[in-house]
Amino acid sequence: MTEGIERVARLLRAARRPVVFTGAGVSTESGIPDFRSPGGVWDRFDPREMTYQNFVGTEAGRRKYWEIGRHSYPVMRTAQPNPAHLAIAELHRLDRLECCITQNVDNLHQRAGLPEEKVIELHGNATRARCLACGAPYSRDEVQRWLEEEGVDVPACPRCGGIVKPYTILFGEPMPAGAVEEAERRARSADLFIVVGSSLVVYPAAYMPAHARHAGATLVIVNLTPTPYDAHADVVVPGKAGEVMDAVLQRLRSLP
Ligand code: NAD
Numbered sequence: 001m002t003e004g005i006e007r008v009a010r011l012l013r014a015a016r017r018p019v020v021f022t023g024a025g026v027s028t029e030s031g032i033p034d035f036r037s038p039g040g041v042w043d044r045f046d047p048r049e050m051t052y053q054n055f056v057g058t059e060a061g062r063r064k065y066w067e068i069g070r071h072s073y074p075v076m077r078t079a080q081p082n083p084a085h086l087a088i089a090e091l092h093r094l095d096r097l098e099c100c101i102t103q104n105v106d107n108l109h110q111r112a113g114l115p116e117e118k119v120i121e122l123h124g125n126a127t128r129a130r131c132l133a134c135g136a137p138y139s140r141d142e143v144q145r146w147l148e149e150e151g152v153d154v155p156a157c158p159r160c161g162g163i164v165k166p167y168t169i170l171f172g173e174p175m176p177a178g179a180v181e182e183a184e185r186r187a188r189s190a191d192l193f194i195v196v197g198s199s200l201v202v203y204p205a206a207y208m209p210a211h212a213r214h215a216g217a218t219l220v221i222v223n224l225t226p227t228p229y230d231a232h233a234d235v236v237v238p239g240k241a242g243e244v245m246d247a248v249l250q251r252l253r254s255l256p
Helices: 002-014 052-057 059-078 083-093 140-149 177-189 207-214 241-254
Strands: 018-022 099-102 119-121 124-131 137-139 164-168 192-196 218-223 235-238
Touching (some): 002 218, 002 235, 002 241, 052 059, 059 124, 059 140, 083 241, 124 140, 140 164
Parallel strands (some): 018 192, 192 218
16 A cells, blocks of 8 residues: 555656546545445445436335435535545645546535535535426525424425425436536546546446546546456555545655
């Protein structure tokens, strides 16, 4: 691991357009479970129920969704950025970060201090919601209040009665085209592409390292478990995102 940290620090110092790509693994040390690790979300819920079609198509689907969301949102809301989020925000301050492309919806990169315009969210943001009919925006905190204090179990728009949905992408739902295009563009123009805490099996997000690699970027993977891209990476640092990224940052700071 020490050799990997040294290499990543040196690559970061030399890079002209370093891009970081994060997945659920960057937030597990903040107490937000990922989907695939033991004890993760998929051990407790059936992902087939969490589809866009079920959500917009049936009241039962929405009821189930909100039953889960009612309990999972407070975990996300009270979670604090961990050393990995803080290290990535610090890379920005050191002018060592072109942008952070994330699959996460937890807002922790921004809360760690990364400016909004530096974060490209491929799967949306769980702190906001909107009415699918009239477009009225609601904060997810407000929706949580309807669930917890007003006894609502399937939130509807107070203005028009339409379906209220968080700004997160469900299975079967198209990804936000603007964010995907921007992420692809940044991945292709990166000279260093660092994956942190992603299984790299969720597509189309997992095409991003391939775009970067094909365009000539050096590929680094920091993850607790092996990924399908490890064989194509220049550096693989197995380990916890918080520990590895913090160590990389310390080393970067001390490089002559
Ligand atoms: P994933 O659940 O498929 O994989 C997470 C990866 O992170 C795994 O390979 C795991 O071994 C690794 N990991 C776990 N803890 C780690 C740590 N401390 N340090 C380093 N690696 C660690 O996650 P994914 O690839 O991001 O895809 C799942 C999808 O679920 C994402 O697209 C995301 O939208 C969504 N999701 C988001 C959150 C969140 O916002 N925090 C949480 C769960 C799921």
